Amino acid sequence: MSNLRTLVFFATPPHDCSYLPDREATTMFVDPRANVDKKLYSQLTALGFRRSGSHYYRPHCEHCNACVPVRLKVDQFQPDRNQRRVLRKNEDLSCRMVPAAFSERYYRLYAHYIEERHRDGDMYPPSREQFTSFLVDGATDSWFLEISLGDELAGLAAVDLLDDGLSAIYTIFAPELEDRSLGTFAVLWQIEEARRRGLPHLYLGYWIRECRKMNYKTRFKPIEALRDGHWRELQSD
Incomplete structure (x- = not known):
């Protein structure tokens, strides 16, 4: 079972931001091979991650911190x-x-x-x-x-x-x-x-x-x- 210490993360190449015009975005993803159970998912959410299908992600933009988890x-x-x-x-x-x-x-x-x-x-x-x-x-x-x-x-x-x-x-x-x-x-x-x-x-x-x-x-x-x-x-x- 995966945990926060063993997780591997990947970052996408910069791409057009979906929310703010004329800005680039980078997204950090949890390794899709990781076994994310409810406990780990809860910990990731408290750290600002979101789930989309089987992917867990959060913004990781070098020059922008406009996306704020709430x-x-x-x-x-x-x-x-x-x-x-x-x-x-x-x-x-x-x-x-x-x-x-x-x-x-x-x-x-x-x-x-x-x-x-x-x-x-x-x-x-x-x-x-x-x-x-x-x-x-x-x-x-x-x-x-x-x-x-x-x-x-x-x-x-x-x-x-x-x-x-x-x-x-x-x-x-x-x-x-x-x-x-x-x-x-x-x-x-x-x-x-x-x-x-x-x-x-x-x-x-x-x-x-x-x-x-x-x-x-x-x-x-x-x-x-x-x-x-x-x-x-x-x-x-």
Whole structure:
């Protein structure tokens, strides 16, 4: 079994940054041959790594530290006025956690979401192989949060269970339900699930101050940022 002391890491060549224009990025990956169990995955997440399928990675850019790992302190969270409005708006939804696995039903929602909202991104065009390699492969203690409106699947959130919290991997939803703010709703649901399980944190991935798409993360407070190897409360504008 691998551990932090025996892990080998690799860095990609510099490539165009996906978030900030006119910048290059370098990504550090855990050796894909490593046997990463839940304990090691939890340790890596606390060090700022994320999971994408069977790959564990974190930014490793020579001249940029814009990508900041963030996590929410679950026991201190109180929804603000807008978040309470989102909860009220979605009282008619039903939610359940199921083991992460491929299904045609999930894929149809995924493809619809990518085609409508991310045609300009590197996930377009969607494919079943892409869905599986991104959201199913490499699952350790991994789950899908099904969000349903009646008999219809309205949203799907990939969630990993860690030793010290939940890790929010990715959320998709039916584009025609955009006014329900299902991305925010999924985070709020995961906060309550972490609280129900007695877990202290919800990991929300990376936050970039200059990236408007990530502004929503700092609306969940108190949120902590990993800087210089220490988690401290993020003071955002």
